[in-house]
Amino acid sequence: MTKIEKIVLSYSGGLDTSIILKWLQETYGCEVVTFTADLGQGEEFEPAQAKAEMAGVRDIRIVDLREEFVSDFVFPMLRANALYEGQYLLGSSIARPLIAKHLVGIAREVGADAIAHGATGKGNDQLRFELAVNALDPSIKVIAPWRQWNIRSRMQLLEYAEKHRIPVPSDKRGEAPFSIDANLLHTSTEGKSLENPAEVAPDHIYQRTVDPVDAPDAPEIITIGFERGDPVSVNGKAMTPAALLTELNGLGGRHGVGRLDLVENRFIGMKSRGIYETRGGTILLAAHRGIESITLDRAAAHLKDEIMPRYAELIYNGFWFAPEREMLQALIDQSQAFVSGEVTLRLYKGSASVISRASPCSLYSADLVTFEESAIAFDHHDAEGFIRLNGLRLRSWAARNGR
Secondary structure (H helix, E strand, O other): OOOOOOEEEEOOOOOOHHHHHHHHHHHHOOOEEEEEEEEOOOOOOHHHHHHHHHHHOOOOEEEOHHHHHHHHHHHHHHHOOOOOOOOOOOOOOOOHHHHHHHHHHHHHHHHHOEEEOOOOOOOOHHHHHHEEEEHHHOEEEEHHHHEEEEEOOOOHHHHHHHEEEEEEHHHHHHOOOOEEEEEEEEEEEEHHHOOOOOOOOOHOOOOOOHHHHHHOOOOOOEEEEEOOOOOEEEEOOOHHHHHHHHHHHHHHHHHHOEEEEEEEOOOOOOOEEEEEEEEEHHHHHHHHHHHHHHHOOHHHHHHHHHHHHHHHHHHHHHHHHHHHHHHHHHHHHHHHOOEEEEEEEEOOOOOEEEEEEEOOOOOOHHHOOOOOOOOOOOOOOHHHHHHHHHHHHHHHHHHHHHO
């Protein structure tokens, strides 16, 4: 085994990473620094710190990354209207490169030669963490315990915890719980009964949204302000990125907005089923497309829609720091120069519907589109030549085919 001097561990304080912490100390016999990212998952971090201290960790890092997460990762992604496989708003995918960035930064700061994560060998997160490290600092080694140790079952995991006196909460001693990932953008739930896509997800799966059936009977009208493609205000109140997303999360959750039951294709080659709740993100996607509808040129908007699936796939597969993602980002960001204004939406029983939009940079011309007399000259006869030129190839094709 390669000699490792110091390791930085992505640490949540949960059962898996608490066991991984002990395993790293035991296996490599070196100092382990723990790093816990506050991405708005809504957890208390004192228990994680206490567990790390109990395990003898001297350097414990708990860093509030909520503003950086939203401003530097979520918002750039939303400028692209990114949806993986047409539905998934990439809530887990977009968090991993940020965590990896800070793991690498801490490793450089403390002189660590390796980082470690708790992602399994079946999932996407191992790719997202490790591809990011490859791009940021390939000299840093990556340790993935789930691919290295001989623990192969939940029973063995619990036995290891008992042997090393790692506290196991009572709710972790029974059958395997749902696998839950949460941050300021979303909550995802996988495992247990959800592994059968034919089985309806139980109601208690949804943690952050009310059932749309039980949402308020009266709609709520909100207005979101945009500057250069990024949301900057809600109902006229300017907010920081994290505060704005938090506000929209509350509004969306109250109205049951952002639920998704999805069977997706993992990069590693298997299908998986997950339940997602992306409250504020769903509202922002609708609002952003609303403001783009009046500020983007037709060809520019259509080009964005063409590249969006590729852009979303790059994020899903772990290529946030790859040159092709950065190239696409430059194109997307250039398109947002005039995407400014306000969008009004109606939140009602699971839906977020755009009902009006206005911009000082609007390309919409009422004089051009009106059915009434127009102040702008438009010769209807021009359409005849336009149609004939566009129909030329169709007439040739029809003649050849004997039509």
